[in-house]
Amino acid sequence: MATSNTAPKIIPYNIKPTPLVPNSPKPLLLYKNCFLRDGKVDIALAYDTFTKNGWDPQWVTTYGNTQRSHYHPATHEVMVVLSGPGTIRWGTADLTDDPKKHTxxxxxxxxxxxxxxxDVEAGDLFVIPAGVTHKSFDHRAKDLDPTCLSGGGAHKIEADDPRSFVGALQLRGFTMMGAYPRGMSWGWAEGGQHVGSYEDVWRVRNADLDPVYGAEGGINVYWNRRGSSL
Structure with missing residues (x-):
């Protein structure tokens, strides 16, 4: 299981469409206390769990004090907080180009x-339906923009042995690892880009397995309930 002692508690968030953002009929899922050992996230265990369940890690990023609000229109996503604390804003579009104002x-x-x-901390994990906007930031950070630690344009972990690479990372601030269903890669969309075609985003098929629980629990329960998928 994903923790040393107990199964993660799952907290669902139903985030409705806005005039500019599709969001999703499927709930955003927060899993608490994932992969923690002695108060720290076992990154190699997280990597192994994701890959075993058909979700491939593509980036490790330390967040700055702002980020553009965005969503992924063609794939679901899992993000696990490796170190924190930090903040994530969900469900809404930025209305200005000024980074301080839109954050x-x-x-x-x-x-x-x-x-x-x-507000997030190490061990928090989010399974994010396609279309749900998010922006991750750390108000304490000195750096304005996020910094990808894993290369590959944040679309792959650029190392001969990705598992060993992420397991050896020295983390600071608010850092997360992201993964996607096998064969998928993320695209970036911002508010207004899919107005009039929200249902195209909502029809992105579910992954075969939950990134933490595999064939039982997680998305197999929350995303397959009546009214939570199209």
Whole structure:
């Protein structure tokens, strides 16, 4: 299992469409206390669990003090917090190009109303349906932009032995690892790009296995309930 003692608790968030963002009929899923050993995330265990369940890690990123709100229109995603704390804003589009304003500004003016803010810590894991916007940031960070630690344009872990590479990383600040269903790669979309075609995003097929639980639990339960998938 994904922790040394107990199975992760799953918290679902139902995030509705906005005028600019499709979000999803499927809930965003937060799994608490994943892969923790002695208070730290076992990155190699996370890597092994994802790959065993058909989700391939493609990046490890340390977040700065802002990020553009974005979503992935053609694939689902799993992100695990390797070190923290940090903050993720879900469900809404940026309304300005000023990075400070669209991160720390006023709802309804600098970003859409209806945001869900979640403060995160090591061991928090999110399974994100295609179309759900997110922006990850650390208000304590000195660096403005995120820094990818794994190369490959954040589309692959650029190392001869990716598992050993991520397991040996020295982490600082708010850092996450992201993975995608095998054969998929992420694309970047921002608010307004799929207005009028939200259902195309909602029809992205479920992965065959949950990234943590495999064939039982997780998306097999929450994404297959009536009304949570198309």
């Amino acid at each position: 720390y500004g006023t709802p309804g003016s600098d970003f859409e109303d209806g945001s869900v803010f979640i």
